[in-house]
Amino acid sequence: MKYNLPKYILPALLAIAFGCSTAKQDITSSPKNKTSIDRKVDSLLSLMTLEEKVGQMNQYNGFWNVTGPAPKDGSAAKKYEHLKKGWVGSMLNVKGVKDVKALQKIAVEETRLHIPVIFGYDVIHGYKTISPIPLAEAASWDLEAIQRSAEIAAAESAASGLNWTFAPMVDVSRDARWGRVMEGAGEDTYLNSVIAAARVKGFQGNLGEFSLAACVKHFAGYSFAEAGKDYSTADMNRNTLHNVILPPFKAAADAGALTFMNSFNDIDGIPATGNTYLQRDILKKEWNFEGFVVSDWGSMGEMVGHGYAKDLKQAAEMAANAGSDMDMESSGYIEHLSALVREGKVSEDKINDAVRRILKVKFQLGLFDNPYKYCDEAREAATVGKKEFHDGVLDVAKKSIVLLKNEKNLLPLKKQGQKIAVIGALANDKTSPLGSWRIGADDNTAVSVLEGLREYKGNQLTYAKGADVVLGNPQFVVETKINTTDKSGFAEAIATAKSADVVIMVLGEHGLQTGEGRSRAELGLPGVQQELLEAVYKANPNVVLVLTNGRPLIIPWAAQNVPAIVEAWHLGTESGHAIAQVLYGDYNPSGKLPMTFPRAVGQLPMYYNHKSTGRPGGDAPTESVFWSHYGDIDNSPVYPFGYGLSYSKFEYGKVKLSAGSFGKNGKITVSVDVKNNSTVDGKEVVQLYIRDLFGSVTRPVKELKGFELTEIKAGQTKTVTFTIDEKTIEFYTANNKWEAEAGDFKIFVGGDSATKNEASFTFTK
Numbered sequence: 001m002k003y004n005l006p007k008y009i010l011p012a013l014l015a016i017a018f019g020c021s022t023a024k025q026d027i028t029s030s031p032k033n034k035t036s037i038d039r040k041v042d043s044l045l046s047l048m049t050l051e052e053k054v055g056q057m058n059q060y061n062g063f064w065n066v067t068g069p070a071p072k073d074g075s076a077a078k079k080y081e082h083l084k085k086g087w088v089g090s091m092l093n094v095k096g097v098k099d100v101k102a103l104q105k106i107a108v109e110e111t112r113l114h115i116p117v118i119f120g121y122d123v124i125h126g127y128k129t130i131s132p133i134p135l136a137e138a139a140s141w142d143l144e145a146i147q148r149s150a151e152i153a154a155a156e157s158a159a160s161g162l163n164w165t166f167a168p169m170v171d172v173s174r175d176a177r178w179g180r181v182m183e184g185a186g187e188d189t190y191l192n193s194v195i196a197a198a199r200v201k202g203f204q205g206n207l208g209e210f211s212l213a214a215c216v217k218h219f220a221g222y223s224f225a226e227a228g229k230d231y232s233t234a235d236m237n238r239n240t241l242h243n244v245i246l247p248p249f250k251a252a253a254d255a256g257a258l259t260f261m262n263s264f265n266d267i268d269g270i271p272a273t274g275n276t277y278l279q280r281d282i283l284k285k286e287w288n289f290e291g292f293v294v295s296d297w298g299s300m301g302e303m304v305g306h307g308y309a310k311d312l313k314q315a316a317e318m319a320a321n322a323g324s325d326m327d328m329e330s331s332g333y334i335e336h337l338s339a340l341v342r343e344g345k346v347s348e349d350k351i352n353d354a355v356r357r358i359l360k361v362k363f364q365l366g367l368f369d370n371p372y373k374y375c376d377e378a379r380e381a382a383t384v385g386k387k388e389f390h391d392g393v394l395d396v397a398k399k400s401i402v403l404l405k406n407e408k409n410l411l412p413l414k415k416q417g418q419k420i421a422v423i424g425a426l427a428n429d430k431t432s433p434l435g436s437w438r439i440g441a442d443d444n445t446a447v448s449v450l451e452g453l454r455e456y457k458g459n460q461l462t463y464a465k466g467a468d469v470v471l472g473n474p475q476f477v478v479e480t481k482i483n484t485t486d487k488s489g490f491a492e493a494i495a496t497a498k499s500a501d502v503v504i505m506v507l508g509e510h511g512l513q514t515g516e517g518r519s520r521a522e523l524g525l526p527g528v529q530q531e532l533l534e535a536v537y538k539a540n541p542n543v544v545l546v547l548t549n550g551r552p553l554i555i556p557w558a559a560q561n562v563p564a565i566v567e568a569w570h571l572g573t574e575s576g577h578a579i580a581q582v583l584y585g586d587y588n589p590s591g592k593l594p595m596t597f598p599r600a601v602g603q604l605p606m607y608y609n610h611k612s613t614g615r616p617g618g619d620a621p622t623e624s625v626f627w628s629h630y631g632d633i634d635n636s637p638v639y640p641f642g643y644g645l646s647y648s649k650f651e652y653g654k655v656k657l658s659a660g661s662f663g664k665n666g667k668i669t670v671s672v673d674v675k676n677n678s679t680v681d682g683k684e685v686v687q688l689y690i691r692d693l694f695g696s697v698t699r700p701v702k703e704l705k706g707f708e709l710t711e712i713k714a715g716q717t718k719t720v721t722f723t724i725d726e727k728t729i730e731f732y733t734a735n736n737k738w739e740a741e742a743g744d745f746k747i748f749v750g751g752d753s754a755t756k757n758e759a760s761f762t763f764t765k
Contacts, residue, residue, distance in 0.1 A: 037360055040368070041359045041363060045356060048355070050341060050348065051085075052113060054087070054338050056326075057089060057320075057327060057334075057351070057355065058326070059088070061091070061092055063079045066094075066103055067099075082334065084106060084110050085112075086113055086115060088117060089115075089326060090117060090118045092120040092121060092329075095119075097160060100119050100375055101372060101375040108371040116371040118358075120162070120164035120294075121440065123162065124165075125153065125167075125437065127157040127162075129384075130393065130441050131149040132149075132397050132570065132572050133435040133437075133550055133569060133570045134199075135183070135550065136400040136569035136571060138191060138192075138594035141685045141707060141709050146198045146199060147201055148392055150202025151205065152393065154202065155210040157440070159379050161375055162374065163212060163213060163365050163367070163373075164215065164259070165213070166215045167203065168217075171222050171223035172187060172192050172244055173223040175224075175227075175228035176595060177229070180222075180223065180230065180515060181551045182515055183437060183515065183516075186593075186595040186641070187607040187608070188609065189609075190703065190704045193251035196216065196249075200255040201255055213365060214258060216253070217260070217261035217262075218265075219249055219262050220246060220272065221234045221245055222265050222272075230516060230519050239732065258291040261293070261296055262279065266308070273322070274303055274315070274318035274324070276321065279322050290360065291360075295328045299330070300324065300332045312330065312331075313332070313336040315330070316340060317336075320354070323350075325353075325358060394574035394578055397571040397577075398582060401568050401589050401591050402566070404559070404567050406645055410563055411583060411647070412585025415458045415459070416458040417458070418460070420500055420504060421462050421502070422503075423463070423497065423503060423532075424529075424532075425465050425466065425467065425468050425469050427506035427546075428450045430451075431443045431511065432512075432548065433511065433548065434570065434572060435570030437516070438511075441573075449506050449548075449579050452579055463496075465489050466489050466532045467486060467487060469508075470482060470483065474512040480512060480513050482527045490531075493535070494536060498539045498540055502542050504544045504583070505533060508526075508529075508547045508548040510526075511550065520551075522554075522601060523552070523553050541563070543564070544564040545562045547565065548571075550570055552593075554598060566583070568582075588681065589645070589646055590646060591644050592644035592751075593643045593752075595607075596639070596640055598637050599633050602633075608642070608754075609702060609704070612701050616701075636754075641752065644685070648712070650677070651674070652672055655671075655749045655758060655759040656759070657669070657747070661762040662761070667726075668724050671720065672757070674710070674719075675717040676712040679715075681711070681714050682711070683709060683710065684712060685707055685709050686710060688705050689702040689703060689705065689749075689753060690705045690746070691703070693743060694743055694744070696735065697731075706728075740763060741763075742763055745762070
């Protein structure tokens with residue numbers, strides 16, 4: 001049902017409907033290329049004052065309790081007046097139908113042109129029903145499950161009044177010290193690209209009633225912050241920018257993402273918010289992106305801190321000219337942009353282009369047809385927390401778990417007759433499993449590991465906390481206090497372990513030790529947990545270590561000594577159920593690592609697809625000192641990218657090629673036989689890597705170019721086939737363009753990036 005607009009809105013809508021546009025047209029919106037939405041946007045644009053146009057480029061954080069009286073003084077009153085004047089294009093951090101509807105009512109019933117507001121929120125991995133953190137979902141390598149997770153998040157959010165999410169984050173992340181690795185898909189460009197497309201499709205769907213506009217972030221290079229320290233400067237060359245960082249953004253744009261968010265860092269000395277090369281040249285011209293770009297929180301004003309702009313007014317000028325269309329919470333546009341236009345420092349054509357993009361997204365979301373499309377309280381009550389959503393997030397949670405080690409047949413657990421000790425504060429925590437960036441969820445709503453295990457009644461289960469991980473209740477705005485001294489619970493934990501057949505230790509990071517602003521210089525088990533692990537292991541070596549964390553951890557002692565290790569991440573609402581089902585073998589783990597687990601922090605940033613050097617590590621004789629290596633540890637990781645075990649045992653045959661070479665417009669096929677040499681049905685992620693042996697610029701030692709998640713029955717052999725063509729081997733060359741170069745290549749196919757199962761081919765151009 002469409003909203004019945006008051007009579008005083010009709011003149012504006014009639015003008016839109018009949019296309020009475022007097023706005024100056026630019027070359028990208030010529031009449032023959034216009035859609036119906038384009039014509040409506042141009043008509044509305046022609047009715048707007050400069051201040052109203054600038055208002056559409058202004059986004060405010062929630063500033064007013066809409067159930068209370070209107071603010072009368074201070075910044076809240078000023079923002080309230082801007083809203084009534086039509087000088088607010090978007091708001092963020094307003095959620096729930098009641099509040100969204102109240103603010104939308106002001107925008108569409110009290111302003112001159114009645115333009116609806118778009119409401120944004122950080123729906124990163126769920127709204128109320130929380131999926132695994134994105135890094136964990138990436139470990140599933142299951143694109144359908146990842147897309148379904150985004151669909152669930154969109155459905156709950158859209159039913160709660162929201163229509164725009166600041167996700168997905170598609171930053172390629174090579175340094176685990178950076179807290180926001182939890183928000184992306186890890187270190188690989190290809191994996192990030194296919195997951196980016198899946199998440200965009202999941203959030204946006206067909207832009208129906210349960211869809212959100214996706215916002216692809218952070219454009220670009222934010223994850224390359226020096227030393228993994230959030231908000232730090234990022235330094236990279238153009239080759240890295242194009243070959244490593246940009247492809248996931250391009251994949252998201254190709255998938256139809258409606259918006260992009262720029263980033264806090266600089267590129268070639270120019271902050272992203274003011275970077276014309278990124279926003280206008282690449283995104284809007286080369287990629288033909290038709291949506292709009294929003295700044296990250298305050299990033300426009302932060303150009304002053306960068307030493308790039310002398311004040312907020314100059315920052316607004318730089319951002320507008322560079323193609324940053326909407327200002328998130330800097331107030332730079334609303335305070336200065338109209339004056340900058342009148343002074344001739346920003347052309348009104350650029351303002352029109354930005355506003356046209358913003359209005360088009362609002363039309364695409366259906367907000368002009370029905371400003372209250374997302375504001376149905378009955379639907380909100382019926383939708384949020386549906387059982388099918390819990391089933392969906394449980395499914396992806398199980399698929400996200402990675403089995404890192406399994407010796408002594410400790411796993412799966414027997415379902416009868418075992419004495420099991422469960423140790424660790426995180427085992428009994430119902431908030432930490434929600435992870436970071438779950439701001440719509442309520443604390444204490446996750447299923448704890450202990451709760452999940454207790455649903456299996458056949459064993460004797462005892463619990464001891466051992467030690468707290470964090471002190472107090474960690475919040476986004478307060479630095480987390482780590483327990484580095486209190487070991488008073490050790491004695492109980494040791495005694496509990498001694499009387500058990502198997503010890504399950506749940507250790508790792510609290511969910512709010514990761515995420516934005518949560519960089520860590522040391523990546524071992526926080527606080528006294530390492531001491532607890534070693535003390536319990538000494539009492540009973542039959543330890544299953546369950547890691548709950550938002551980034552790769554440094555665990556060399558555990559990898560060497562503990563017989564069974566399960567990487568369980570922060571898995572969301574159904575965390576405990578997922579972990580228990582894997583531990584008991586009701587679900588056979590199939591996850592693979594989306595990031596390398598290093599031996600030491602000193603190896604960071606560490607990633608499998610590094611460049612070779614003139615004296616490459618691994619190829620030089622170990623008795624020589626003059627090669628690329630460390631003097632105190634091995635170059636290799638503890639667990640490589642793509643690694644993950646199963647209760648099944650998979651064996652790979654030799655790589656077979658259909659031909660030894662191919663030329664332009666040709667292709668070859670790659671096949672490998674994979675046998676499940678066990679009595680347990682399982683799934684395996686068969687991974688294809690390629691090495692370009694020489695090129696016009698130096699090339700990585702190998703790159704992921706494809707994978708297939710395939711189910712193989714016990715005793716069955718399955719042939720997995722990949723196709724390689726010219727597109728597969730393209731890269732951004734010394735000619736400053738994407739192309740395939742003639743040369744020799746190696747192919748690797750296996751269960752992780754360290755596979756030595758290889759073959760060779762030649763591409764002739």
